[in-house]
């Protein structure tokens with residue numbers, strides 16, 4: 001398969017890239033990628049990436065392990081702060097699905113990434129929790145309309161082991177998710193036949 005991984009240089013992305021690179025051709029994209037630069041918060045940038053990818057033929061799967069939202073207490077979040085998450089993690093990922101047909105084969109898959117905050121938010125995450133929940137609802141609704149064209153799923157995991165040292169203090173009592181367990185979500189979406197699924201990996 002040919003697979004595009006956006007955010008492929010990140011903590012979660014690297015594990016995805018390492019796995020799928022073993023038997024597939026993987027394109028790694030991100031804001032600081034020299035070969036496949038993209039900012040998912042910018043629709044023009046997404047379209048430019050998909051055009052470039054398509055030059056060597058349509059691909060089988062798009063995985064997004066990127067997207068930002070601002071963490072702060074609700075009383076300190078401005079409307080502009082909320083817009084960071086809305087533009088990046090929510091609409092950025094929505095737009096990947098909306099324009100996927102530009103570089104994705106029929107019946108190809110798009111796999112998005114959210115996280116446990118959608119279902120089990122912790123302190124200072126009103127924005128991040130909100131956009132994660134929005135992506136979950138979008139995926140379920142979009143799949144109803146796209147069954148004949150593409151598959152779309154989202155992987156929502158708890159704090160992953162490789163990021164646990166960084167996030168442990170924000171997630172008291174949350175068990176870290178081993179990287180190979182987290183990876184199962186992406187494998188289920190890319191290699192399986194499911195669509196419209198919120199693939200939750202929380203323990």
Ligand SMILES: NC(=O)c1ccc[n+]([C@@H]2O[C@H](COP(=O)([O-])OP(=O)(O)OC[C@H]3O[C@@H](n4cnc5c(N)ncnc54)[C@H](OP(=O)(O)O)[C@@H]3O)[C@@H](O)[C@H]2O)c1
Nearest residue numbers: 007009010011012030031032039040065066115159160163
């Ligand atoms: N870490 C966890 O425990 C965990 C658990 C569940 C869900 N998540 C979610 O999973 C996603 C990835 O997390 P992570 O821990 O792997 O983050 P990370 O280590 O910071 O990596 C994020 C990757 O995405 C790229 N990126 C960020 N914003 C982008 C944008 N607007 N357009 C294109 N690429 C962008 C970054 O590269 P550039 O800076 O070069 O663009 C980087 O390669 C995030 O949405 C996070 O909320 C994380």
